Amino acid sequence: MRFFVLYVLIPFVMLFPSVMHGQVKTLNIVYTGGVNGKLEPCGCSPKTDFGGVARRAGYLTEHRKTLSPYILVDAGNFLDKDTPQERLKAEAMLKAFSIMKYDAAAFLKMEKEFPYSFFSGLLKKYKIPVISDMPRYRQSISTKRDAFDVNVSVNPMNYQKGRLNVLLTDQPIPEIKHLKGWDVIILSSGEILEEPLKANGTIIVSGYPKGERLGILTLQIDSSGEVLEFKHRWQALGKDVKEDVNVRKALKEYGAGVAGLLKGAGKPLAEISYLGVSKCGECHQPFVESWKKTRHAGAFSSLERAGKSGDPECIKCHTVGFGEKGGFYSAKTTPMLTNVQCEACHGYGREHLLDFSKPVQPVAEYVCLKCHIKSTSPDFNYPVYLEKIKHK
Ligand code: HEC
Numbered sequence: 001m002r003f004f005v006l007y008v009l010i011p012f013v014m015l016f017p018s019v020m021h022g023q024v025k026t027l028n029i030v031y032t033g034g035v036n037g038k039l040e041p042c043g044c045s046p047k048t049d050f051g052g053v054a055r056r057a058g059y060l061t062e063h064r065k066t067l068s069p070y071i072l073v074d075a076g077n078f079l080d081k082d083t084p085q086e087r088l089k090a091e092a093m094l095k096a097f098s099i100m101k102y103d104a105a106a107f108l109k110m111e112k113e114f115p116y117s118f119f120s121g122l123l124k125k126y127k128i129p130v131i132s133d134m135p136r137y138r139q140s141i142s143t144k145r146d147a148f149d150v151n152v153s154v155n156p157m158n159y160q161k162g163r164l165n166v167l168l169t170d171q172p173i174p175e176i177k178h179l180k181g182w183d184v185i186i187l188s189s190g191e192i193l194e195e196p197l198k199a200n201g202t203i204i205v206s207g208y209p210k211g212e213r214l215g216i217l218t219l220q221i222d223s224s225g226e227v228l229e230f231k232h233r234w235q236a237l238g239k240d241v242k243e244d245v246n247v248r249k250a251l252k253e254y255g256a257g258v259a260g261l262l263k264g265a266g267k268p269l270a271e272i273s274y275l276g277v278s279k280c281g282e283c284h285q286p287f288v289e290s291w292k293k294t295r296h297a298g299a300f301s302s303l304e305r306a307g308k309s310g311d312p313e314c315i316k317c318h319t320v321g322f323g324e325k326g327g328f329y330s331a332k333t334t335p336m337l338t339n340v341q342c343e344a345c346h347g348y349g350r351e352h353l354l355d356f357s358k359p360v361q362p363v364a365e366y367v368c369l370k371c372h373i374k375s376t377s378p379d380f381n382y383p384v385y386l387e388k389i390k391h392k
């Protein structure tokens, strides 16, 4: 009988050291970091169709109960460079944060590129608990969840005894590895950590680039506040995740704002250098016919279906010459330059018209790689793709 007790009890205690410490509770830390302005995936390829704030929020709404108690944090660098479009994105992003009820969001390198005056109204409007080491911001926030008293900070010196300490930072791993006092460090430096690192008693995780996945770190914490065990998993945010309707609404408003950017920017450039397919067709009709059978000829309607035909971030690859002198400007002002037309591959045709003997730009792989990049066309393979678009 004595042996029986030993055999049964000892392995049990070894497996669950927690039982030795009295009451053990579970807390989830749900995190993002290094999203870099990716409000949602472009949808160019099913293989890269992951992430986006609408799915992130949808997942949280649906699993709120099973995740609870949890805290939700963004470790910073959720924006990209300061441009008019990026400002609209920043507002949409913050609105999404407020709908998801983030407990803390760090303003780090990318957010620091925007002036304080830009954020101040938005932060009040959306009540975002921001921490940053910039002047006029708090560096730390206390958050209570059930029995847990959590200190979330961007300052590596600001850990507090007796609380669960979470540091949000974009410092590289070698610089934070030696830090002491932190239970959890969440990075937004863009480093991919498939699994958490453990250093000096600290659990180090990193936000998944572009927010394609949501990080979920589960801590087992005893009554003295010590982290006994942890588990980590990635929640993929694929097409199967139901979107949150309120965040989708915010994205629609963002889309309308973006379309307004082009309208507000005045007239297209007066001199149109690109001729458009109907001009080429005057002498090369058979080539137009074969082109029409390729997906390039429907590239703009793909944007229309996605409700993105006014978004410069999409237009640049789904039209001819956007952003160049005399290229596509908007569907209204330059309707003859929608879609990936002849001149997207052959270069623009004015000189050719003046003198047919002048060779047009030779078509080689580099031409395709302007648009067929890893995130939009992960299966791109030049000979295979070339075969599909050859004039026949
Ligand atoms: C007015 C008639 C005309 C129009 C319009 C025209 N082309 Fe041509 N194109 C020609 C002729 C003629 C040749 C043959 C020249 C030769 O073989 O020397 C040619 C040759 C070409 C070639 C093959 C020659 C080479 O350099 O490799 C390409 C590609 C081409 N055109 C593309 C275009 C595109 C794109 C447009 C529209 C922007 C266009 N062309 C508009 C008459 C035209």
Ligand code: HEC
Pocket (backbone or CB within 6 Å): 295, 296, 298, 299, 300, 302, 303, 316, 317, 318, 319, 340, 344, 345, 363, 364, 365, 367, 368, 369, 370, 371, 372, 382, 384, 385, 386, 387, 388, 389
């Ligand atoms: C200006 C941007 C641009 C350039 C340059 C470009 N493409 Fe594309 N390509 C696209 C877009 C956008 C689509 C998707 C159109 C759609 O369905 O909406 C596409 C689709 C395709 C497809 C269809 C994919 C499939 O699986 O059916 C092939 C094949 C292709 N491109 C080959 C090429 C090749 C080869 C080149 C270079 C010679 C090239 N493309 C140059 C933008 C471009």
Ligand code: HEC
Pocket (backbone or CB within 6 Å): 041, 042, 043, 044, 045, 046, 302, 303, 306, 308, 311, 313, 314, 315, 316, 317, 318, 370, 371, 372, 373, 376, 377, 378, 379, 380
């Ligand atoms: C860097 C160039 C580039 C940008 C930017 C881009 N696309 Fe694409 N898109 C492509 C290419 C290339 C394809 C074809 C991919 C393939 O099949 O290999 C494509 C395909 C698509 C398709 C067709 C998918 C299908 O299978 O039918 C949609 C829809 C689409 N893009 C929407 C968008 C939207 C919306 C945006 C902006 C948020 C965007 N794209 C931005 C290059 C781009």
Ligand code: HEC
Pocket (backbone or CB within 6 Å): 277, 280, 281, 284, 287, 288, 289, 291, 296, 340, 341, 342, 343, 344, 345, 346, 363, 389, 390, 391, 392
């Ligand atoms: C996605 C890139 C792409 C687009 C878009 C495209 N072409 Fe081409 N084109 C090529 C490639 C690659 C070749 C050479 C291989 C071939 O003949 O198919 C070529 C060849 C040609 C040639 C020369 C054939 C020869 O005899 O040398 C003409 C003319 C031409 N294209 C006209 C057009 C016209 C007109 C359009 C628009 C309706 C167009 N192309 C759209 C890629 C493209």
